[in-house]
Each structure stands twice: as structure tokens, then as C-alpha cells.
Amino acid sequence: MPAEISFAAWSSYHQSRLGVPLESGSDYNGDGFSNQDSYALAQPPGVSFPGMGVQFRVGDTGILAEHDRWIDPSDLDYIYEFSDDLQTWQFADPILDFERIHTTRFDDGRERVLLRFPLYEGQSRRYYRLSAQPPED
Ligand SMILES: [Ca+2]
Numbered sequence: 001m002p003a004e005i006s007f008a009a010w011s012s013y014h015q016s017r018l019g020v021p022l023e024s025g026s027d028y029n030g031d032g033f034s035n036q037d038s039y040a041l042a043q044p045p046g047v048s049f050p051g052m053g054v055q056f057r058v059g060d061t062g063i064l065a066e067h068d069r070w071i072d073p074s075d076l077d078y079i080y081e082f083s084d085d086l087q088t089w090q091f092a093d094p095i096l097d098f099e100r101i102h103t104t105r106f107d108d109g110r111e112r113v114l115l116r117f118p119l120y121e122g123q124s125r126r127y128y129r130l131s132a133q134p135p136e137d
Contacts, residue, residue, distance in 0.1 A: 061118060077135045101114050
């Protein structure tokens, strides 16, 4: 992959190998996840869900979430959010609401992160999601 990671660089790299255009909103492999989603999760356009998705599991002390991402993309911020009712979503603060407990760095600009969202006594239900958005200035 090019040194400067962006959707444009990712799509250009894969377009030249696959010989087809890779628009951000289209779905190269028809798995229901857009090329933009594949890019955000640092996967080639032919990798299908669930391989490319965020893997959640319950640990002894919280919910563990693991996924691949770019180390320093120029056009994305990775935002974690949580909800108790799937209606109202709150920003998960990287200090107050979760911790990164392991990072594996790869030599192609990707990293695999393992995050822990703690469980609280009395908490009956909580939902989590990852949003990859253009950075705010
Ligand atoms: Ca897809």
C-alpha cells in the first residue's frame, strides 16, 4: 500500500490490480459492505464479512472488540459509540469509556486493535458500534 493512506490511495491501488473501478459507495464483492467499509477496516475489497468486521466477545471484565484499522489514515477518524436502547448513541471516550489493551502493528500501515469496554454493575444491556468518519478540523 502507498505510504499515505486514504480511500483514494486504497482504491487506486486495488483498481490497478483488479481492473475495475472501486467507487466508495459501491460493493465490489456483493457482501453488503461498501468499498468504503472495506477500506475503513483496512481490508482488500474482496474480503467478505464477517472476516472484515469488528469481532465482539464477552470477557471476564468487559466487552472485547477487535478489528483491523489503518494506523494513520489521512481521511478517517475511528469513533466508538455506545447505546442502551439503539436509539441514542453516545461517544465512547478513549480514556473514560474503554481502553486499548493490545495492538498488533503490521508493516503495511495496518494495525489490529483489541479494545475493552468495561461492564458496570447493574448494567443490563449495552450496544456498541464503530464509525469511521472524515476527521473534523
Ligand atoms: Ca463489499
